[in-house]
Amino acid sequence: xxxxxxxxxxxxxxxxxxxxxxxxxxxxxxxxxxxxxxxxxxxxxxxxxxxxxxxxxxxxxxxxxxxxxxxxxxxxxxxxxxxxxxxxxxxxxxxxxxxxxxxxxxxxxxxxxxxxxxxxxxxxxxxxxxxxxxxxxxxxxxxxxxxxxxxxxxxxxxxxxxxxxxxxxxxxxxxxxxxxxxxxxxxxxxxxxxxxxxxxxxxxxxxxxxxxxxxxxxxxxxxxxxxxxxxxxxxxxxxxxxxxxxxxxxxxxxxxxxxxxx
Amino acid sequence: xxxxxxxxxxxxxxxxxxxxxxxxxxxxxxxxxxxxxxxxxxxxxxxxxxxxxxxxxxxxxxxxxxxxxxxxxxxxxxxxxxxxxxxxxxxxxxxxxxxxxxxxxxxxxxxxxxxxxxxxxxxxxxxxxxxxxxxxxxxxxxxxxxxxxxxxxxxxxxxxxxxxxxxxxxxxxxxxxxxxxxxxxxxxxxxxxxxxxxxxxxxxxxxxxxxxxxxxxxxxxxxxxxxxxxxxxxxxxxxxxxxxxxxxxxxxxxxxxxxxxxxxxxxxxxxxxxxxxxxxxxxxxxxxxxxxxxxxxxxxxxxxxxxxxx
Amino acid sequence: xxxxxxxxxxxxxxxxxxxxxxxxxxxxxxxxxxxxxxxxxxxxxxxxxxxxxxxxxxxxxxxxxxxxxxxxxxxxxxxxxxxxxxxxxxxxxxxxxxxxxxxxxxxxxxxxxxxxxxxxxxxxxxxxxxxxxxxxxxxxxxxxxxxxxxxxxxxxxxxxxxxxxxxxxxxxxxxxxxxxxxxxxxxxxxxxxxxxxxxxxxxxxxxxxxxxxxxxxxxxxxxxxxxxxxxxxxxxxxxxxxxxxxxxxxxxxxxxxxx
Numbered sequence: 114x115x116x117x118x119x120x121x122x123x124x125x126x127x128x129x130x131x132x133x134x135x136x137x138x139x140x141x142x143x144x145x146x147x148x149x150x151x152x153x154x155x156x157x158x159x160x161x162x163x164x165x166x167x168x169x170x171x172x173x174x175x176x177x178x179x180x181x182x183x184x185x186x187x188x189x190x191x192x193x194x195x196x197x198x199x200x201x202x203x204x205x206x207x208x209x210x211x212x213x214x215x216x217x218x219x220x221x222x223x224x225x226x227x228x229x230x231x232x233x234x235x236x237x238x239x240x241x242x243x244x245x246x247x248x249x250x251x252x253x254x255x256x257x258x259x260x261x262x263x264x265x266x267x268x269x270x271x272x273x274x275x276x277x278x279x280x281x282x283x284x285x286x287x288x289x290x291x292x293x294x295x296x297x298x299x300x301x302x303x304x305x306x307x308x309x310x311x312x313x314x315x316x317x318x319x320x321x322x323x324x325x326x327x328x329x330x331x332x333x334x335x336x337x338x339x340x341x342x343x344x345x346x347x348x349x350x351x352x353x354x355x356x357x358x359x360x361x362x363x364x365x366x367x368x369x370x371x372x373x374x375x
Numbered sequence: 376x377x378x379x380x381x382x383x384x385x386x387x388x389x390x391x392x393x394x395x396x397x398x399x400x401x402x403x404x405x406x407x408x409x410x411x412x413x414x415x416x417x418x419x420x421x422x423x424x425x426x427x428x429x430x431x432x433x434x435x436x437x438x439x440x441x442x443x444x445x446x447x448x449x450x451x452x453x454x455x456x457x458x459x460x461x462x463x464x465x466x467x468x469x470x471x472x473x474x475x476x477x478x479x480x481x482x483x484x485x486x487x488x489x490x491x492x493x494x495x496x497x498x499x500x501x502x503x504x505x506x507x508x509x510x511x512x513x514x515x516x517x518x519x520x521x522x523x524x525x526x527x528x529x530x531x532x533x534x535x536x537x538x539x540x541x542x543x544x545x546x547x548x549x550x551x552x553x554x555x556x557x558x559x560x561x562x563x564x565x566x567x568x569x570x571x572x573x574x575x576x577x578x579x580x581x582x583x584x585x586x587x588x589x590x591x592x593x594x595x596x597x598x599x600x601x602x603x604x605x606x607x608x609x610x611x612x613x614x615x616x617x618x619x620x621x622x623x624x625x626x627x628x629x630x631x632x633x634x635x636x637x638x639x640x641x642x643x644x645x646x647x648x649x650x651x652x653x654x655x656x657x658x659x660x661x662x663x664x665x666x667x668x669x670x671x672x673x674x675x676x677x678x679x680x681x682x683x684x685x
Numbered sequence: 686x687x688x689x690x691x692x693x694x695x696x697x698x699x700x701x702x703x704x705x706x707x708x709x710x711x712x713x714x715x716x717x718x719x720x721x722x723x724x725x726x727x728x729x730x731x732x733x734x735x736x737x738x739x740x741x742x743x744x745x746x747x748x749x750x751x752x753x754x755x756x757x758x759x760x761x762x763x764x765x766x767x768x769x770x771x772x773x774x775x776x777x778x779x780x781x782x783x784x785x786x787x788x789x790x791x792x793x794x795x796x797x798x799x800x801x802x803x804x805x806x807x808x809x810x811x812x813x814x815x816x817x818x819x820x821x822x823x824x825x826x827x828x829x830x831x832x833x834x835x836x837x838x839x840x841x842x843x844x845x846x847x848x849x850x851x852x853x854x855x856x857x858x859x860x861x862x863x864x865x866x867x868x869x870x871x872x873x874x875x876x877x878x879x880x881x882x883x884x885x886x887x888x889x890x891x892x893x894x895x896x897x898x899x900x901x902x903x904x905x906x907x908x909x910x911x912x913x914x915x916x917x918x919x920x921x922x923x924x925x926x927x928x929x930x931x932x933x934x935x936x937x938x939x940x941x942x943x944x
Contacts, residue, residue, distance in 0.1 A: 115487050122484060126475040126516075133856045140859060144866045154876045154885075158735045159728045205471050207436045209488055210459035286709035290716035298720045305727035310719065371452065372438045374386050374402075374428070 115211075119219040127224050134225060141228030149174065149236055152300065163304040164337035170301060171240035172332065176256075177299035177324035178233030180263025182226055188268050190221035191275045195282045203370070214272070214363045244332065252331050259327035262352040263299075266323050269355035270295055276359075276366040291318065299323045304337045311338070319351035376540060376572045377410035377433065382442035384428050402428040404596040405442065410574065412539070415566040417587035418576040425596045426576050430542055433574075434464055447540060460489065463533035467545035470525070471532055472517045478528045479513045482535060489536035496535065503531040506561060523554035530561065540572045541565070547579050559585050617645045617654055620666040630657050641665070688782065689790040696794025707802050710755060714807045718751040722815070725876075736879030742906045745818045746877050748811030749902045752804035756796050756833065757840045757897050759868050764788075765848035766857050769935070778936055785928045789841055796837040818906045825904060828911055832901035835917035840897045842924025843868060849928075852935035873899030879908070893920035 127134060152174055156167040165173075194217065197203045206216045246252065274288035295318070303311050303325045315321040322344075329336055330345040384403040389396070403425040410416065420426045431437040432444060435451035435458055444451060449458045465471070472481040486496045504510055507527040512520055520528065526546060533541060543562075547555045563586065565571040575582060583590060583604070590607060592600035600607065617633070620642050627635035633647040633654055647654050651669045658664065700707070722744055729740040738746065754760075765788065768774045777784040811817065820826050847864040851857040869875055872894035878886055889895055896917040903909035 118487055119484060122473065122476055122480055126473075129475075133859065137856075137859045140863050144863050147866055147870050150870065151875045154880050154882075155724070155728060157882055158880050159731045161731065162724070162727050163730075201466075201469055204431065204436050205464075205466065205469055207455065208434050208459055208462070208464045210456045210490075211488055212456075281705055281709075283703055283706035284709050286706055287712045290713040294713070294716050294720060297717065301724050301727075306720075306723045310723070368438075371436065374384075374437060 116215070116219050120222045123220075123222045124224055127222075137225050138228040141225065142232050145229050145232040149232070163302050164334075165302045165304075168240050168243040169328070169332060169334070171236055172244065173302060173324040173328055174300045175233045175237035175240055176260055176328065177263055177296070178236065179230055179260045180323055181267055181296045181299075182230035182233055183260070183264035184267035184271060185226045185229070186223055187264075188218055188271045189223045189226060191217070191271055192285070194275055195278050195285050198278055198282055198370075207371070213367055214360065218272075246331060247333050255327060255331050259324070259331070259348055262327070262348040263323035265352035266319055266348075266355050267292070267295060269352070269359040270318060270320075271359075273355070273359040273362050276362045279366040279370045295320050295323070299325070302337075315340070315344070319355055322348040322351035376412045376414075376447060377408075377574075378443070378445040379409070379433075380407050380443040381405045382407070382429070382432060382444050383440045384425075384432060384437065385440040401596050403432070403593075406593065406596075406598040408591060408598060408601050410572060412572055413566070413570045414589060415562070415573045415586055416575065416589040416591060417583045418574055418591045418593070419578075419583065420593035424593045426593055427544065429593065430544065430574070430576060434462060434542055435459070460536065461538055462540045462542065463536070463538035464542040465529050465533040465544065465546055467526070467543075467548045470517070471529055472525070474518045475516055477514045477516055478509070478520070481517060481528070481532060485532055485535055491536050495537065499535050499537060500531070503534065506564065507531060507557070522549050523551070523557075526550060526554070526558060530558070534565070534571075538571070540574070542574050542576075544576045545578065546575070547577070547582055555579075555581065562586060614646050614648055615651070616670040617647060617651060617658075618668040618670055619643050619645065619658055619662075619664055622663040622665055625662055628658060628661055630654070630661060632657070644670075689786070692782070692787055692790035693794030693797070696791035697798045698794075699791075700795050700798045701802075710803055711806045714751045714754055714803065715810055718748055718807055718811055721750075722747045722811075728880075736877070736881070737908055738877055738879040738906075741816055741818045742908070743877065744811070744815045745906050746902050748808050748815070748817065749905060750874055750898060751811070752800075752806075752808040753833070753836070753898055753901065754874075755799040755803035757836050758792075758796070758799065759840055759843070759872065759874070759897060760865050762844045763848060763858075763861070765845055766851035766861070769848070769851040769939075770855075774936075774939060778940070783929070785845065785925060785932060788845060789838060789925070792841045793834070793837060796834075800833065820905055821907065824911075825907070828914060829901055829905045832904045832914055832917060835914060835921055836897045836901050838921045839893050839917060839924060842921065842928055843893060843897070845928045846924070846931060849931045849935055852931075852938055868894050868897070871895065872897045873902070877902075893924060896920045 149171075152170060153167070155162065156170070160166075162170055197217070203213070206213050209216065271288075271292050274291040275285065277284040277288060298306070298314065299320055303314055303321050306314070311321070326345045327348045328334070336342075336345075382403060383401065383405050386400045386402055388398045388400055406429065418426055418429070428437065432439050433446055433451055435455035438452040446458060447461050449461075451458050472478065473484065482500060491499070504513070507530065509527060509531065512524050517525065517528065530546065546562075547558050550558065559582065562573060562575070566573050575586065577583065587604060589603055590600060591598060616636065622641065624641045625643075627638055628643060628645070630645070632649065633645040635643055636646050637644040645654070645658070655664075655667060725743050725747060726740060728735065729743065733739060735743075768777065774784075777787075780787070820829065843864075847861045848857070850860050854860075871889040871892055873889070878889055878895060878899045881889065900909060900913045900917055904913060
């Protein structure tokens with residue numbers, strides 16, 4: 114598959130710097146625990162956050178962390194996309210017989226983000242060991258599925274928000290609010306956020322489906338907000354929805370670029 | 376191969392503190408021309424004249440504001456991907472190859488992007504390797520290549536999928552004389568032997584002199600010349616130079632209908648209009664000639680004259 | 686003095702040239718302000734005070750922190766490292782102004798721009814939405830401003846040092862990322878130092894990092910008095926001296942090896 118080849122080529126060239134890559138990955142892995150330390154510090158001050166215990170928040174943190182790490186592997190390099198527009202390299206993509214989104218996504222693959230994925234695994238393991246999850250076939254399958262849907266949602270939001278670059282190259286900074294902001298907020302249960310924000314996250318930018326709703330299912334936890342029960346199964350729908358929206362947005366943005374000039 | 380009819384492109388530029396003022400720029404204004412299969416033509420114009428805008432509309436990068444354009448029978452802006460298979464493009468200042476990978480890997484990736492059958496790819500690549508002498512650096516990462524090597528790699532990349540039409544934007548910029556010649560020879564072979572239609576956008580008049588039989592000149596969005604180079608010289612090259620070698624050094628000749636531009640020992644350069652034969656006769660009346668030569672008008676001068684609107 | 690002012694103006698202008706990027710940044714700062722604010726406020730569902738901070742102090746801490754992100758600019762500053770990689774640092778060696786002094790003046794100019802255009806807007810928004818804690822005494826307001834200036838200087842020293850890694854290694858981004866992540870945590874940016882257990886607080890206080898973020902905030906909400914400024918000053922002097930020493934070592938290397 115063409116994507117596989119393109120990605121393999123990038124990975125090969127990154128692995129050439131074997132030592133630096135290994136050091137980076139190990140360093141990232143160690144240091145990323147400091148990120149989780151923030152969660153622990155909060156629970157040092159309080160026994161519960163909203164209706165959630167530290168292990169439950171750790172579960173949210175880890176599953177969304179895995180989703181985000183995967184998304185970063187695949188589309189994290191989009192942060193550098195403004196440069197492609199600025200120096201006119203995007204035009205080169207338009208002269209090739211392939212879709213531009215496909216080309217832009219397959220241009221890079223950030224192997225060094227792997228360290229963060231491993232850290233999320235470790236935290237997930239810790240959380241699961243301390244939680245009393247009523248495992249059954251559905252829940253076991255739900256775990257990788259929720260991580261995959263979460264990754265798809267993050268990717269969709271990334272593409273959607275980076276499209277703003279076609280109108281204003283400096284707008285990329287605003288995209289951070291959605292991509293890294295999304296990472297930040299999915300670490301915690303959405304019941305700590307104000308009502309207006311919860312509505313936004315559930316129905317507009319479907320961040321609540323990255324970890325919160327699926328976690329309610331896996332942990333078999335009643336929703337402290339009392340929202341409809343079927344929401345906890347809706348993550349795949351949200352993922353598909355946001356990906357379709359982002360693909361359409363990209364197309365619209367490229368059409369603008371091709372009419373208004375570089 | 377290419378049909379362009381009243382093609383225009385208009386941009387809206389937002390200026391001012393909060394981008395509130397709007398100004399329309401007519402980058403390309405109603406240009407029309409046609410290109411037959413197998414032509415090798417040059418596209419010239421001062422910076423900002425609309426050259427790259429035109430090429431972008433021909434390749435499907437930009438959508439025209441109005442007018443009609445067909446390339447290889449396809450409409451570039453609507454049939455971008457179909458057209459992409461049949462054209463090759465090389466932008467001298469933008470890198471198409473993968474920076475960190477060996478040249479050969481870039482070619483492989485392009486093969487898959489363009490879906491070139493393995494045997495046709497092999498054949499193409501072998502030929503380019505030979506003509507452009509790629510073997511010494513085929514395995515070198517692109518970022519370590521010299522400019523000349525990179526340009527040869529880019530040309531190969533543009534041609535690997537066997538396009539019928541090639542768009543080149545400043546392909547020889549920055550190259551030394553030897554490298555330029557090599558590229559020019561390659562382009563001539565592509566055109567004459569393999570019938571590839573080539574549209575060459577360039578500032579390099581040497582490229583034009585040596586490669587193009589036909590020239591399109593654009594200025595301020597309008598096409599101001601479309602024709603052969605010889606016609607161009609005849610029309611605009613009003614003044615020519617007669618270089619005479621006299622028997623012995625003399626003061627500048629005073630001859631009717633000519634003025635001496637330069638003197639160097641026994642050699643004098645005379646600028647004149649009209650018949651060279653008549654001038655020669657007049658000069659012979661004044662001095663003893665050993666040898667003479669008529670220098671053709673300099674294309675740079677001609678182009679400058681066109682730009683300045685004469 | 687006049688020269689420093691000129692340099693500072695240049696620093697200001699360089700960032701003032703991209704208003705769109707500034708507004709995009711403010712947007713992001715505001716979004717994160719809400720996200721962090723809610724999480725930290727949720728702690729106060731179960732407690733009234735944590736390490737001396739109450740809910741109002743904490744939400745003030747959040748919005749001040751958001752305003753300080755760009756002002757103090759701990760994250761993602763690579764100007765000096767880039768100069769080393771491109772070789773421009775060679776010209777710095779022959780300039781009449783010492784690069785550390787130049788860099789500091791330039792950065793203070795930048796900080797002024799960011800303080801006004803990326804510091805005040807998020808804070809104002811936070812102030813409109815929430816009930817914040819404000820300095821009770823006038824001298825506190827002044828002390829706050831001075832504290833922010835010192836925080837910028839300490840941060841500059843830190844940034845300069847992790848940039849200087851570029852003298853000795855091609856891959857300076859790796860160690861820089863680690864330094865930034867550690868700084869982020871120990872400066873009290875992610876979670877107030879008041880929330881730290883005592884042993885971690887002690888570790889943080891032994892580093893210059895709290896001087897970059899926590900100290901000005903503590904001065905503002907009344908958790909620290911003017912002596913905290915002395916601590917900042919101390920770190921300022923120590924780090925800038927370290928910068929000069931490291932630069933001298935790096936410059937020697939450049940001159941000997943030709944960069």
